[in-house]
Amino acid sequence: LAYAAANEPDKGLQAAWSEWNGNSFQGTAGERDDPDLQVAFRGREPLQEPAFTELAMRVFGPLLAAWVRS
DSSP: OHHHHHSSHHHHHHHHHHHHHOBTTTTBOOGGGOHHHHHHHTTOOGGGSTTHHHHHHHHHHHHHHHHHHO
16 A cells, blocks of 8 residues: 555655664554565565566555545
């Protein structure tokens, strides 16, 4: 969602990376710390998957477009 909401690929990757990794300085956990996501990804880094950007836009692009129209 963070990637799709950014509207620019570079900013989107940075936003997605922040959501995934969290912020140890501020004490906020990242999505990578979620036990369910740990099982789902089994040690892989989803942001490094070749299809990450395409899938993010395919899943969240229409949702964001509908939200903006409402």
